Amino acid sequence: xxxxxxxGDDVLYEGDWLTIRAMRRRNGHMxxxxxxxxxxxxxxxxxxxxxKIVENTLQRGRPPAGRLDKVAGSKVGLLELRVTMSxxxxxxxxxxxxxxxxTLWAAYGFTKQKNHLEKKELKLGERIAREWREEENRR
Amino acid sequence: xxxxxxDALRNPEIRRVFEEELLVGEAxxxxxxxxxxxxxxxxxxxxxxxxxxxxxxQVLSGKENLTLRSLGALGWALGVRFELRPVAMRDRLGTxxxxxxxxxxxxxxxxxxxxxxxxxxxxxxxxxxxxxxxxLRVLGSGEVKAA
Numbered sequence: 001x002x003x004x005x006x007x008g009d010d011v012l013y014e015g016d017w018l019t020i021r022a023m024r025r026r027n028g029h030m031x032x033x034x035x036x037x038x039x040x041x042x043x044x045x046x047x048x049x050x051x052k053i054v055e056n057t058l059q060r061g062r063p064p065a066g067r068l069d070k071v072a073g074s075k076v077g078l079l080e081l082r083v084t085m086s087x088x089x090x091x092x093x094x095x096x097x098x099x100x101x102x103t104l105w106a107a108y109g110f111t112k113q114k115n116h117l118e119k120k121e122l123k124l125g126e127r128i129a130r131e132w133r134e135e136e137n138r139r
Numbered sequence: 140x141x142x143x144x145x146d147a148l149r150n151p152e153i154r155r156v157f158e159e160e161l162l163v164g165e166a167x168x169x170x171x172x173x174x175x176x177x178x179x180x181x182x183x184x185x186x187x188x189x190x191x192x193x194x195x196x197q198v199l200s201g202k203e204n205l206t207l208r209s210l211g212a213l214g215w216a217l218g219v220r221f222e223l224r225p226v227a228m229r230d231r232l233g234t235x236x237x238x239x240x241x242x243x244x245x246x247x248x249x250x251x252x253x254x255x256x257x258x259x260x261x262x263x264x265x266x267x268x269x270x271x272x273x274x275l276r277v278l279g280s281g282e283v284k285a286a
Contacts, residue, residue: 011141036143044147045156052157053164057172065171065199067164085167085201 012036012106013048018055020097020104023132031128032095035109043083043093043111050083050093054104071096071122076129078107080117096125098133105132145232154233166210166221167201173217187216224249 010030013020022032039047054068066086071078076098083093091111097104107128110121140148147153174184181199185192197203198213205213207223214221227242228234 009143011143014141014144041150041152042156044150045153046160048144048147048153048157049160049164052161053168056165057168062169062172063175065168065175067168085164085199088200088202 009033013051013055015052015055017059018051018102018104020051020095020106022106023098023128024135025128025131026135031108031124032106035095035111039093039111046093047083047095050081054081058102068097071117071125074122074126076126076133078122078125078129079104081106094121096121096129098129105129107132149232151233151235158234163201163204166205167199169221170213170217171199173219177217179217184213184216188212224251226250 010022010024010033011019012022012032022030022036024030036044036047050067054064056062057064057067066082068079068081071080078096079099081095081097081104083095084091086092093109093111094117095109096107098107099105108121108125112118112121148157173179174181181195182192185195188195198205198209210221225246227246231237231239
């Protein structure tokens, strides 16, 4: 059983302009934090670099060029953040997020050998995002 | 900066990957962003550089290190210049340079001077421009002179 992150410990990346925070589920788990904790040092370095690049892209209005794209078929408006770019050497690190201004809310991160987004990953991301949104609306 | 991020960047292995991937990713994302904004296809870029489209795709995937020479050639093909400007890190945790003396002052002088540009002409300015526009008179020779 992964360790639950402490309260307020949901920040995965904090730059001058952009913050990436993990969505918390009703049971207290934060799947994106658990994914981050499972990464090796290389993956953690790659994630932080990708977050900084996305920050630069959004802040300057540079086209995202495949780094952050809308997920086709997502009903809640999920975006796919590609930590490692398509065509790069696997494993591919991906994070499904929702954007709220200068904050990206991370639903679910995963590591895979194939490049395309599988249905089960999208479904899980959607479920986490929907649950998080309901909780946010309730507050 | 969050505690999690600070802890991660204190780790020399993570910090090194971060610095390497940031430079490679910024270079490839900037080239890809330029292609998109300029409306130039990877095939067209390949043709300008005399390489195969597969080579361009490989470069843009970040799979391969772009050499400085390749970056210079890409800039030439797209009409932009990539400048190399070392910027002192705000903190040097997780780097072998953490206990080094501060960076030399000339490093700051390599940064481009701050520029201020008007994004648009304001209405009062535009009005004044209209009012002060000189009346012109066309001479028989076709020459135009202020009246």
